[in-house]
Amino acid sequence: xxxxxxxxxxxxxxxxxxxxxxxxxxxxxxxxxxxxxxxxxxxxxxxxxxxxxxxxxxxxxxxxxxxxxxxxxxxxxxxxxxxxxxxxxxxxxxxxxxxxxxxxxxxxxxxxxxxxxxxxxxxxxxxxxxxxxxxxxxxxxxxxxxxxxxxxxxxxxxxxxxxxxxxxxxxxxxxxxxxxxxxxxxxxxxxxxxxxxxxxxxxxxxxxxxxxxxxxxxxxxxxxxxxxxxxxxxxxxxxxxxxxxxxxxxxxxxxxxxxxxxxxxxxxxxxxxxxxxxxxxxxxxxxxxxxxxxxxxxxxxxxxxxxxxxxxxxxxxxxxxxxxxxxxxxxxxxxxxxxxxxxxxxxxxxxxxxxxxxxxxxxxxxxxxxxxxxxxxxxxxxxxxxxxxxxxxxxxxxxxxxxxxxxxxxxxxxxxxxxx
Numbered sequence: 001x002x003x004x005x006x007x008x009x010x011x012x013x014x015x016x017x018x019x020x021x022x023x024x025x026x027x028x029x030x031x032x033x034x035x036x037x038x039x040x041x042x043x044x045x046x047x048x049x050x051x052x053x054x055x056x057x058x059x060x061x062x063x064x065x066x067x068x069x070x071x072x073x074x075x076x077x078x079x080x081x082x083x084x085x086x087x088x089x090x091x092x093x094x095x096x097x098x099x100x101x102x103x104x105x106x107x108x109x110x111x112x113x114x115x116x117x118x119x120x121x122x123x124x125x126x127x128x129x130x131x132x133x134x135x136x137x138x139x140x141x142x143x144x145x146x147x148x149x150x151x152x153x154x155x156x157x158x159x160x161x162x163x164x165x166x167x168x169x170x171x172x173x174x175x176x177x178x179x180x181x182x183x184x185x186x187x188x189x190x191x192x193x194x195x196x197x198x199x200x201x202x203x204x205x206x207x208x209x210x211x212x213x214x215x216x217x218x219x220x221x222x223x224x225x226x227x228x229x230x231x232x233x234x235x236x237x238x239x240x241x242x243x244x245x246x247x248x249x250x251x252x253x254x255x256x257x258x259x260x261x262x263x264x265x266x267x268x269x270x271x272x273x274x275x276x277x278x279x280x281x282x283x284x285x286x287x288x289x290x291x292x293x294x295x296x297x298x299x300x301x302x303x304x305x306x307x308x309x310x311x312x313x314x315x316x317x318x319x320x321x322x323x324x325x326x327x328x329x330x331x332x333x334x335x336x337x338x339x340x341x342x343x344x345x346x347x348x349x350x351x352x353x354x355x356x357x358x359x360x361x362x363x364x365x366x367x368x369x370x371x372x373x374x375x376x377x378x379x380x381x382x383x384x385x386x387x388x389x390x391x392x393x394x395x396x397x398x399x400x401x402x403x404x405x406x407x408x409x410x411x412x413x414x415x416x417x418x419x420x
Contacts, residue, residue, distance in 0.1 A: 001018055002018045002019070004073075004074035004075070004186070004187055004189060005074070005188060005189045005260065007019060007021045007074050007189075008074050008189035008260060008261075008390065009189065009260060011352060011387045011388060011390055012260070012261070012304045012326060012388075012390075013387065014349065014387040014388045015386075016387050017387060019417035019418070020391050020413060020416060020417055021075075021189075021391065022071065022072050022073050022390070022391045022392070022413060023073065023074065023075040023191070023390050023391070023392045024068070024073050025063030025068070025075070026073075026075030026076065026189070026261075026263075027191055027193060027306070028054060028055045028058070028060055028079075028193065028266075028396075029308050029329060029330060029395055029396060030329065030330070030354075030355070030395075030396070031054065031061060031062070031063060031396055031397075032060070032061065032063075032393075032396055032397035032398075032401075033059055033060065033061065033140065033397065033398055034051045034053060034059050034060070034061035034097070034101060034103050035099060035101055035140075035399050035400070036061075036397050036401055036403070037051045037061040037062075038061075038101060039403035040067060040070075040406060040407070042403075043407060044067070044070045046067060046070070047066065050103050050104045051101075051103050051104065052064075052103070053092075053104060053105050053106075054077075054079065054089070056084070056085060056105060056106070056109055056142065057084045057085070057133070057141070057142050058141050058142075058396060059097070059103075059140055059142075059399070060396055061103070065186055071410050072410070072414060072417075073188070074188060074189055074390075075183075075188055075190075075390075076179070076182065076186055076188040076189070076190050076191070077179065077190075077191055078176050078179040078180045078190050078191065078193065078255070078259065079176070080168065080172055080175070080176060080193065080195050081171070081175045082172070082195075082209070083209070084203065084209055085108075085123060085124070085125075085132065085208055086123045086125075086208075086209030086210065086211075087106050087107070087108025087109060087124055087125045087209075088106060088108065089106045091107045092104040092105060093109075095109065095111070098118075098119075098137075098139075098140075099140070108124065108125035109125060110122065110125045110127060112127065112131070114134065114136075116136075116137050117136075117138065118135050119134070119135045119142075120134055120135075121133040121134075121135070121142055123208060123210055123211050124211060126211060129212075130145075130147065132144065132147065132207075132209070132210075133145060133208055140399040140400075144203075144206040144208050146206055146217060146218050146219070147206070147207075148206075148217040148218045148221070149213075149214060149217075151214075151216065156215070156229065156232050157214075158215075158235040160214035160215030160216075161214075161215035161216060161236045162236060162239055162243070163213070164204065164207055164209060164210055165195075165196050165240050166243070167247060167250070168195070168247050168250055168251070173250055173254045174254070176192070176255060177254050177255050177258075180192070180259055181258065183258070184258050189260045189261065190258055190259050190260055191259075191260070191262075191263055191306070192255070192261065192262045192263060193263050194244070194248060194251070194262040194264045195244065195247055196240060196241075196243050196244030196247055197240075197264040197289075197290070198264075198266050199241075199265065199267055199289060200222060200223075200226075200233070200237075200267055201265070201266055201267040201268075202219060202267070202268060203266065205217060205218075205219055205222045206218075206219075216229075226277065226285045227281070230284075230285060233285060234285060237286070237289045238289065240289075241293055244264075244293055245292070245293055245296050248262070248296060248300075248301075249296075249300070252300060252301050256301075257301075257302055260302075260303065261303060261306050261327070262297055262301075262303045262304070262305050262306065263306040264293065264294075264297075264305055264307065265307050265308065265325075266308040267286075267309070268309055268310045268311060269282065269286075269309055269311075269313060269316055270309060270310065270311035270312045270316070271310075271311045271312065271335075272312065272332075272335050272336065273311075273312055273335070274312055274336065275312065275313070275315060275316065277316075279316060282316055283319060286323075287322070290325070291322075291324055294323060294325065295324060297324075298324060304326040304327060304352070305325050305327070306325070306326070306328075306329060306354060307325040307327070307328055307329070308328075308329045309329075310330060310332050310335075310395065311335045312332075312337050312338060313332075313335075313338075314337040314338055314343070315337070317343075317346075317347050320351075321347070321350045325351070327351065327352035328351055328352070328353060328354060329354040329355045329392065330354070330355035330356070330392065330393070330394045330395040331354070331355040331394060332355075332356075332394050332395070333356050333359060333379075334359050334361050334362070334394065340356060340379060340382045344383055344385070344388075348383075348385075349388075352387075352389065353383050353388060353390070354389075354390040354392060355390070355392040355393065355394055355395070356379060356392075356394060357379050357383075357391045357394070357409070357413070358375050358376050358379065358393050358394065358409050359375065359394055360395055360396070360397060360398060360401075361394070364401055364406070365398060365400065365401045365402070365405070367405065369405055369407075369408035372405045372408040372409050373408050373409075373411070373412040373415075376408075376412035376413060377415065377416055379391075380412075381416075384416075391413055393409065
């Protein structure tokens with residue numbers, strides 16, 4: 001029988017593994033809401049302890065080793081120390097969220113009541129600075145607060161949109177290494193959350209971790225910029241890529257072959273029905289920088305490269321492959337043009353599908369356990385042939401998803417793998 005790591009490696013190399021490889025928690029975009037993790041821990045009778053938040057923005061939780069064992073997870077994560085809101089994640093404290101769940105959050109997380117039942121969060125936990133995020137009453141996630149200052153199109157400075165991209169110091173590198181070593185101890189496949197190549201990522205645009213963000217920080221202004229300010233965007237991407245490659249070099253020097261996959265980019269280029277970015281703009285504005293970073297990884301490491309892209313991304317998949325990406329997450333099969341069988345037939349020889357295992361918009365949160373089981377078995381049947389498939393739900397499993405449906409998903413993968 002293959003180890004967890006061997007199973008993932010075989011899948012990424014388009015070889016048939018002994019079982020379908022499973023990822024939950026290897027990246028921020030493949031985990032689940034803290035409430036779901038607490039529900040699973042209770043269901044499986046695991047030690048009762050607070051769930052650790054890995055991303056307060058979306059209140060995504062950590063899948064710890066005992067739960068990963070029960071779920072049959074083959075992956076482990078290696079995150080940099082920093083978080084979206086600018087405070088480090090290495091030291092934690094308890095916080096009771098609006099639903100009454102006690103969770104572990106970074107020490108620098110100091111949410112302030114908004115007076116209406118919600119909370120504000122401040123960049124780097126500095127309460128002297130206006131808030132950069134807001135969790136409305138009855139919500140379970142934070143939204144970014146846009147704090148864009150007026151700018152002059154004739155006097156834009158690329159450095160303003162590069163402030164958050166810095167070189168990793170030794171403390172951060174050792175933090176990543178410790179997680180990679182722990183993943184290797186568990187004999188799991190280590191996924192690096194590689195910083196810096198999320199070119200124009202919507203999560204990064206507002207600069208929620210910066211005290212005084214400058215440059216283009218409004219979503220609308222930014223998404224128009226490849227057409228209206230092409231030279232400016234290219235200069236930002238070029239310098240950002242320089243920083244990212246240097247960080248990749250430092251991580252490789254520190255961690256080397258402990259890492260199997262570099263999760264380099266979570267920039268969404270599409271939505272439910274179409275593209276944000278045309279193939280022509282992608283080829284001209286994005287692709288040269290993706291290729292440069294991906295070529296460096298392939299020439300200097302044994303890592304595979306994972307790209308996240310929600311939505312109807314199918315028209316861009318050939319260009320993603322040409323750019324050097326090895327795997328695509330979350331494979332949003334509910335979006336237009338994202339039929340699982342067609343994707344496998346057309347791109348399955350060149351691309352690993354990392355996700356697509358069950359729909360998280362309708363079936364998993366609102367279907368019956370039997371409907372979940374049927375979809376999971378069918379998706380595994382389609383995607384698993386000849387490798388090139390890592391099972392995961394379509395993006396993060398959302399709050400309020402019934403635990404019995406999550407268990408049905410897990411059991412269906414085990415059934416397909418012959419473990420039931």
